[in-house]
Amino acid sequence: MNAQVTRRNFIGLIGMSGLGLALKGSAFAATRAVLSGAPLEASIEIDFTHPEGTIDNGIYGQFIEHLGRAINGGIFEEGSPLSDAKGIRKDVLEKIRGLQPSILRYPGGTFTKIYHWMDGVGPLAERRSRPNLIWGGVEDNRFGTDEAIAYARTLQADAYFAVNMGTGTAEEAGNWVEYCNGTQDTYYANLRRKNGHADPFKVKYWGIGNEEAAGPDIGRLQDVKEFVKEAWLYTKAIKLQDKDAKLILCGADDTWNEYVLKEMGAVCDYISMHHYVSSDKSKPASLFPQVDHMEKLILTLKGQIRTLTPEKVTDFSKWYRFPHRANPVKIAIDELGIWEPGGAGAYQLEEYYTWDHALGTATFYNIMLRQASVVGMATWAQTVNVLAPIMTSKTAAVCQTIYYPMQFYRQHAGNVSLKTQVVTPDLKMPGSKDAKALDVAVTLHDSDGSLVIFAVNRHPEQEVKADLRSIDSKKYTPAAIYELNATAIDAMNTLENPANNVVTSTEKKLSGNLSGYTFPAHSITAIRYKRNKQ
Ligand code: AHR
Numbered sequence: 001m002n003a004q005v006t007r008r009n010f011i012g013l014i015g016m017s018g019l020g021l022a023l024k025g026s027a028f029a030a031t032r033a034v035l036s037g038a039p040l041e042a043s044i045e046i047d048f049t050h051p052e053g054t055i056d057n058g059i060y061g062q063f064i065e066h067l068g069r070a071i072n073g074g075i076f077e078e079g080s081p082l083s084d085a086k087g088i089r090k091d092v093l094e095k096i097r098g099l100q101p102s103i104l105r106y107p108g109g110t111f112t113k114i115y116h117w118m119d120g121v122g123p124l125a126e127r128r129s130r131p132n133l134i135w136g137g138v139e140d141n142r143f144g145t146d147e148a149i150a151y152a153r154t155l156q157a158d159a160y161f162a163v164n165m166g167t168g169t170a171e172e173a174g175n176w177v178e179y180c181n182g183t184q185d186t187y188y189a190n191l192r193r194k195n196g197h198a199d200p201f202k203v204k205y206w207g208i209g210n211e212e213a214a215g216p217d218i219g220r221l222q223d224v225k226e227f228v229k230e231a232w233l234y235t236k237a238i239k240l241q242d243k244d245a246k247l248i249l250c251g252a253d254d255t256w257n258e259y260v261l262k263e264m265g266a267v268c269d270y271i272s273m274h275h276y277v278s279s280d281k282s283k284p285a286s287l288f289p290q291v292d293h294m295e296k297l298i299l300t301l302k303g304q305i306r307t308l309t310p311e312k313v314t315d316f317s318k319w320y321r322f323p324h325r326a327n328p329v330k331i332a333i334d335e336l337g338i339w340e341p342g343g344a345g346a347y348q349l350e351e352y353y354t355w356d357h358a359l360g361t362a363t364f365y366n367i368m369l370r371q372a373s374v375v376g377m378a379t380w381a382q383t384v385n386v387l388a389p390i391m392t393s394k395t396a397a398v399c400q401t402i403y404y405p406m407q408f409y410r411q412h413a414g415n416v417s418l419k420t421q422v423v424t425p426d427l428k429m430p431g432s433k434d435a436k437a438l439d440v441a442v443t444l445h446d447s448d449g450s451l452v453i454f455a456v457n458r459h460p461e462q463e464v465k466a467d468l469r470s471i472d473s474k475k476y477t478p479a480a481i482y483e484l485n486a487t488a489i490d491a492m493n494t495l496e497n498p499a500n501n502v503v504t505s506t507e508k509k510l511s512g513n514l515s516g517y518t519f520p521a522h523s524i525t526a527i528r529y530k531r532n533k534q
Contacts, residue, residue: 037462037463039462039463039464039465039518040425040437040438040459040462040465041425041464041465041467042422042424042425042438042465042466043422043466043467043468044420044421044422044440044442044453044455044467044468045420045422045470046419046420046442046451046453046470046471047418047420047421048418050419051416051419051444052370052371052372052373052417052418052419053372053374053416053417054372054417055369055372055414055416055417055443056330056375057102058102058103058332058376058377058378059102059365059369059372059375059376059377059378060100060101060102060103060378060406060409061101061102061103061105061157061377061379062096062099062101062103062105062379062380062382062383063105063109063334063379063380063382063383064104064105064106064107064148064382064383064384065108065109065110065111065382065386066107066109066111066115066132066135066139067109067110067132067134067346067347067349067386068135068345068346068347068349068350068385069345069346069385069386070382070383070384070385070386070388071143072139072140072142072143073385073392074092074383074385074388074390074392075088075089075092075093075096075143075383075384076088076089076142076143076147077089077394078142082395082397086147087142088151088154089397091392091396091397092384092390092392092397093151095390095397095399095403096155096384097154097155098403098407099389099403099406099407099410100155100156100407100410101155101157102157102158103157103158103160103205103377103379104148104151104152104155104157104158104159104160104379105160105161105162105205105207105334105379106152106159106160106161106162107120107148107161107162108162108210109162109210109381109382110135110210110214111132111134112162112163112165112207112209112210113134113164113165113166113167113210114132114133114164114167115168116164116167116172117144117145117164117172117176117179118172118175119141119144120141120143121144121145121146121179121191121192121195122191122195127140127141127142127144128141129141134217135346135347136346137346145161145179145180145201146195146196148161149180149201149203158203158204158205159205160203160206160207160248160334160377160379161180161203161206161207162206162207162208162209162334163176163206163207163208163209163234163238165208165209165212165220165227165230165231165234166220170230170233170236170237173206173208173237173238174238174240174241175188176188177203177238177241177245178241179191179192180200180201180202180203181202181203181241181245182200182241183200203245204244204245204246205245205246205248205377206245206246206247206248207247207248207272207332208231208234208235208238208247208248208249208250209221209227209231209234209249210250211250211274212227212250213227213250213252213253213256224252224255224256224259224260225259227250227256227260228259228263228264231250231260232264235247235264235267236320236321236322239267239320239322239323240321243323246269246270247267247268247269247325248269248270248271248272248332248334248377249264249268249271249272250272251272251273251274251301254304257301258304258308261304261305261308261309261329262308265308265309265310265313265329266324266325267324267325268309268325268329269325269327269329269330269376270329270330270331270334270376270377271305271329271330271331271332272331272332272333272334272335273297273298273333273334274333274334274381275294275297275335275336275337276335276336276337276338276339276387277290277291277293277294277337277338277339277360278290278338278339279356279431280431281340282430283429283430283431284354284356284429284431284460284489284490285356285427285429285430285435285458285460286430286432287338287357287360288359288360288363288427288432288435289431289432289433289434289435291360291363291367292435292439294333294336294364294367295367295370295371298331298367298371298374298375299371301331301374302331302373302374305328305329305330305374309328309329311328313325330375330376330377331374331375331376331377332376332377332378332379333368333375333377333378333379334377334378334379335381336364336379336381337380337381337382337387338351338353338357338360338361338402339387343387345385345386346386349386350385350386350388350391351387351388352391352400352492352494353389353400353402353492354489354490354492355401355485355488355490355491355492355502355503356458356460357400357402358401358402358404358405358484358486358524359405359456359458359489359524361402362405362408362409362439362484363439363456365405365406365413365441365454366439366440366441366454366456367441369409369417369441369442369443370417370419370420370441371417372416372417373417388400389402389403389406392495393495396495398493398494398495398498399493399501400493401486401492401493401502401503404503404505405484405524408482408484408505408524408526409454412452412528413452413454414443414444414445414446414450415443415444415445415446415447416443416444416445416446417441417442417444418442418443418444418451420440420441420442422436422438422440424436424437424438424439424440425437425464427459429459435458437458437459437462438455438456438457438458438466438519439455439456439458440454440456441454442454448530448531449530449531450528450529450531451476451528451529451531452526452529453525453526453527454524454525454526455519455524455525456523456524457519457521457522457523457525459521459522460522461521463518463520463521464518464519465516465519466516466517466519467515467516468514468516468517469516471514471529473513474532475531475534476529476531476532477511477529477530477532478510478511478512478513478514478527478528478529478530479509479510479529479530480507480508480509480528481507481508481510481525481527481528482505482506482507482525482526482528483504483505483506483507483508483523483525484503484504484505484523484524485504485506485520485522485524486504486522487502487504488522491503514527
């Protein structure tokens with residue numbers, strides 16, 4: 001009998017009897033310890049004196065692109081019995097709603113490099129179909145700007161549009177801003193009104209370019225000097241239309257980022273970072289060093305931002321005719337995802353994710369919480385069918401394993417990030433390099449002072465017992481433990497059997513002290529403490 005089978009039976013039992021909610025802390029931990037051998041030892045210490053910073057809600061964003069079945073056949077499927085009169089798949093919308101995305105990035109991705117926004121506005125019967133020159137197939141443009149805005153509004157998310165720097169022009173980008181946000185009696189603002197939208201869309205975020213350094217895409221601006229020259233034009237065209245537009249400038253490697261920050265730091269609200277990871281199939285733990293690497297990339301970029309851009313801009317010529325940025329430069333991780341080779345569909349991007357991918361996803365959120373002072377936004381790449389937490393068929397939609405940690409962090413994280421000292425053993429699994437077993441982030445809800453410790457035990461077999469005695473029991477009382485887990489690290493949800501969810505979600509109320517906690521193998525846990533009244 002192997003450990004996974006034992007564990008599966010154990011979780012099955014809890015699920016059937018509801019014991020997961022009823023077991024007292026010590027009995028709960030002890031039962032698990034018997035199942036997987038002696039736990040590894042760790043400790044968590046929290047620094048309450050120097051918070052890392054405020055956590056921006058923008059980190060819970062999602063990305064949709066005209067790529068394969070991400071939009072057409074994903075969120076939008078006209079004529080489907082599962083869709084509303086406008087073609088919005090209701091089952092999919094419900095699932096995306098469950099993630100409460102704060103931002104919706106659209107329409108790409110690489111697709112932006114050939115996208116003309118005018119193709120996607122106006123009466124549906126008059127919209128132009130064009131070949132999707134980037135991802136293949138035909139783009140009928142029946143889902144365009146107005147539809148993306150309606151979708152974002154339904155989700156209560158801010159829209160983030162990325163403009164075309166490939167076949168497009170700065171003027172075209174400026175016209176798009178006028179269409180969306182214009183309030184005067186002008187051509188494109190009136191076009192929006194004519195299309196049935198009297199009030200401006202107030203699109204807040206505008207991405208200038210996407211992966212412009214990428215060789216094989218279009219290549220027009222691969223040289224950072226050329227990019228910057230052009231990006232200034234786009235900046236002017238956008239900001240002259242809407243002085244409040246927040247700009248995301250396309251990032252790439254260190255040299256590129258340095259030049260962009262030096263030359264455009266005064267107008268750069270965000271510099272973008274894309275981070276995709278994959279693993280060696282025979283060594284699932286090889287995913288984690290790549291996930292962890294994102295923190296190093298963030299720290300390097302943070303160093304560049306701090307050195308090259310002052311918190312406050314001074315000396316900005318009035319002859320620009322629009323204001324400089326108002327806040328310190330932040331990082332927008334506007335494509336973050338897990339990209340394993342060999343999926344189905346267009347460019348093999350339709351992937352099934354197993355539970356180890358969910359552990360990687362949770363670690364990504366821990367990293368963003370830990371680096372809250374500089375990460376201002378993230379949009380998961382992508383949302384439906386393409387590298388996605390949600391998969392669809394003509395008759396069903398299913399939440400993949402990675403969906404659950406996204407939802408979990410959105411639900412439980414506070415708005416202030418605290419620094420921690422974590423002592424944890426190495427993972428020591430094939431391919432895990434120097435990755436640690438336990439990954440931790442700590443947040444505070446400043447509304448009620450409650451504290452949440454997030455811990456991802458990435459070990460596939462071993463529990464990790466963490467010492468929590470450093471948390472002052474006079475100030476904080478343990479209130480609840482929330483846990484996500486799955487039957488095994490290779491467990492996954494499928495469209496073939498959408499009703500079978502391999503992910504278990506348990507909640508346990510606590511009272512009294514908590515000197516330590518044993519995190520089960522391959523688990524994602526949040527421990528919530530109440531702030532005591534003084
Ligand atoms: O998310 C898929 C693709 O990955 C995007 O279009 C592109 O920006 C990135 O390379």
